[in-house]
Amino acid sequence: MVSEPLVWAILLLPVLSFLIISLVIRPFLNRIPALSGWLLIGCLLAALALSLMTLWAAAGHHVPEFRQHAWLSVGSATIAFGLLVDPLTAVMLVVVTAVSLLVQVYSQGYMKGDPSYSRYYAYMSLFTAAMLGLLLASNIVQLYMFWELVGLASYLLIGFWHHRPAAAAAAKKAFIMTRIGDVGFLIAILYLFFQSDKFAAAGLNAFHIPDIWQAAQPLAAGGAILGGAALTWVVLGIFAGAAGKSAQFPLHAWLPDAMEGPTPVSALIHAATMVAAGVFLVARFYPLFLASSAALTVVALIGAFTAFLAATMGLVMNDIKRVLAYSTVSQLGYMMAALGMGAYSAALFHLFTHAFFKALLFLAAGSVNHAVDTFNMTYMGGLRRHMPWTYVLTIIGGLSLVGIIPLAGFWSKDEILSGVWGSSELVAPWVGRLTFLLLAVSVLLTAFYTLRLVILTFHGQFRGGGEKEREEAGVVAPAPVSAHAADSHHSAAQPAGHGGGHHLAESPMVMLLPMLVLGVGTVAAGYVANPQWVHSLLGIPGHWITEFFHLGLEEALSGREAHLAVPEFSLGMAAASTLIALAGLALAAALYRGRGAETRKDPLERGGPVYVLLNRRYLVDVLYENVLTGRVFYRAVAGALDWLDRNLVDGLVNLTGLVFRNAGRPLGLLQTGQVQFYAVALTLGSLLVLLGYLVLR
């Protein structure tokens, strides 16, 4: 049904697009840049079709065993490239290609007139290819390569407007901070490499992912290949990589800064897909996590704590994209917490629905920015009259994020909460209770910041937009340097839309259409993919996606009981979470409704030091940048190394060079050019070999 070349094509189509854009279109056809956009959209359309075919095949158990292509052998370890299509991959393929496709269509409007339009699409192709490669990898080294490529693409896209210092700094920060997590991942891979003999003895390949799953399972003949403390450390190493990509505490600080990139990038990479790669990675190696209770505890607690911490910071941000960024961090925390508590399918279901509604919210934020030329919500307001479509779609996305029935977010968040509540015996009881508490409080906070965002942006009176902001900041338009006046070059491209704040208008159709599609997804994805109440809907059986994911996991565990509960829909839990959410909404409505046109002051500022602490993001960034990087790392560590390098290493290198260069000269003198001498040297050389052998022996 679905053959190997077809699955490879999913990955190769965006690769092709990347190559054509960067090697043909950008050098030779830069006069018609729209070509690059349509090329990528065409490739993604085909990739989406193939992904749907793959999902269909996977759902019907028609995915054949794919071949492994040996690439390199080192000792007993063979690195082979191949495809791994299980339910997890199949669903993620569809999510990535679908969201990427919609975002690329949206970008046709949003990036119109950008001088680096083709470069944008080249990077986007690279990102999509890398992301798909990451999903399809059957080998941990292959996965790691694409993992790093994804990081590279993210770096390039965050710093897309590299002439802006804030964007360049944010790109660097994102890259370095995720690399810190990746070191853990790399160490885990290296550990597997050093165990390759043990794997080989059991007929397994230390890099082949299904073999790694198997190695963590207790074998009939006493114990697993991977087990005990070593397994826990390997798993924690993998989780470190996941935490970096998914912006989990303490590596969360890069994601809000990453909003310096173009808004479609934020929607695709920093909301819907790449940041979910961390969750994907944990899910990919879930059989290993299940074998280590300690690791699961760490995952659950870090996830829950991140969900809570990020939500609190989201309360006070004034930049609309930053609110959404913290919201993303928080929602990723939900997924991690669910994974830590054994609610495997709930976490992935939430990943699935989150991709739709969070991409929608980001695209809506971009649409708002397109009209008002700023991301600062204190200069927005009253936009619902001018941008009705954007308003309605933001409400849909927002309520889904809050978890209001019947939107997609409700179903998945509810599954996470029930899963955590009825937690299994995988972790200690107190971990379960603490996780649930943190997640429940986060529901309240989520509701609050979401409604605050909606009110500040769309309700009340318009407060002047980007022009006013620059005026107050004392910057002469039209050369904004402030980070918040991002995407400002649009004013050059489309002067009509950015007159004096009175030309507020809805975004063009090419931007609205993808948002509408995502809106439909946000409304429908919840029960179409996972019908809860009914036995079957449109031919889709109840709990379809949950069961599908479970099936994949059970296969990975090779038939061993997973001890995982399928969270049944519980009316009590639904009612409780809805009540909490409603309370949050009411609180926000009470504080922000009916304020005057010129009121800039945030009511939360009455919180005093707490507000300052939240607004300064718990001083975590200060700690990282000034104390850890500046003092400890740069001055102490780097200073000492610098001294060593100058005096010891350079000295040795210079000495080697000196010795070799001076030794070469006299040897060169032997090269007289006299053929007689050459003949003698040859004959003597032969004798020398003989004598040397006898003497040295």
Added chain:
Amino acid sequence: MSSYDLYLISPYLAVAGTGLLVVLLDLVFRRKGLLAGVALAGLALGLLLTAVQARDSLGLGGGSGLPNLAIGPGLLAASLAVDRFALFFNVLVLAAAGIVILASVDYLERMRGNHGEFLALLLFSATGMMLLSAAAELITIYIALELTTLPLAALAALLMDRNSSEAGLKYLIVGAISSALMLYGMALLFGFAGTTSVEGIAAALLAPAQQPVPFGSYAVLAAVALLLAGFGFKIAAVPFQMWVPDVYQGAPAPVAAFLSVASKAAGFAVLLRVFYTGFGDFDWHWGALAAGLAAASMTVGNLVAMSQTNIRRLLGYSTIAHAGYILIGVAAVAGTSASQASPGSLTTAGPSSVLFYLAAYVAANLTAFVAVIAISSRIASDRISDYAGLVQRSPFLAAALALALAALIGIPPTSLFIAKLYVFSAAVHSGLAWLALVGVINSVVSAYYYIKVIRVMFLEPPAAQERIHISPTVWAALALVVAATLWMGIAPAAMLGVAEGAVRALSGVAR
């Protein structure tokens, strides 16, 4: 002579026959460009016949396959071994000759209409190299060696200017002396063993009541040292390397290219066959010898290369250094059996790393030489300083040369990175960690002079402004070798598998 014998020697006949044909056609054709086409067709025919033999050897065309096709109904089993090892080198030599011919189309304009001679001599020499890799008997080895060397001497002198004539004469004289020494060695061996067959020598050496000296007898030891003079001359290992820089500088650039890859590969082929098959039970003794030569070649080659100002002399010293790296693989066969004296303990890791290294080196070094041929036929200079700013005059040529030099350093993702990795790890596994360390240090040192060339090409202001144009055939040659260099660096598994299979055909290993 039966038809089976003809089948066995058909690749050699095809190439040598094409050589004769080219000489004849040279008298007839006005357009000398067609001659190169004929020569290439002959090489392609040789490649095709080699492929047919490979198919039969692997048993792909039915039957179970024969490791050595010569051991069959024919008469040639005593003198030739048409096995996968020989077929591997056939492909290497034919490919190298083809690339050199493609690349020298522009250069031949400078040769005063000596097209026919150039091509015919090249084909004769290639025939000799192919025979050398299959020769299983001392007389055949000697004839093949002479067939390889004499046309090369004529080729080196083909420009007929002062430098070129000097190069030809030097190559001839030094070559003659080295083959004289080798002949002494062969005579000694024959006297000791009573046979010229390499397998027979192995049997004779195994006979009981040997003295407790290297190779069982001082006569054999002397013979080995003398044989090494002949093989060392071909592979350009220290202390038999003196001719290299002068010949590389004086000879026509395509000839230097051919010398640096095909001649060296054939030299290693005969070296491996004689040592593995003939002296397989004394692996530890010649392992130590090879290790010593390896260390000396690497160090001397790299040291002297550092102060070179002429690109061809630099590449000449570089090939000496690379002979050293390859000899590490030859040495790496033996170390393990020092402790376990039983015969048959040879590993395939060492020799298969040699074969892979040779393939990788042929691709990378030809890339460098094709670029140098293209450049020097346009700017008429081999001085490194004249390469200044080459990137502005021909970005693709500069990039290709930079890639080749990076490969010669051993930087991934190029072929020689993997090759060095395998050679060094084979050494470590054979207990020759010290030799691997010498190799690594030498690789680091070599980066100095290779990168110096890259720096001149990319960072210095151009010496002249006009762009360098080269003909499509040269581009084709360049594209092929660049692709091969990258292919073996990125996906080495296929070539490694072929090298392993070829090495198993050597009886010393198969035992």
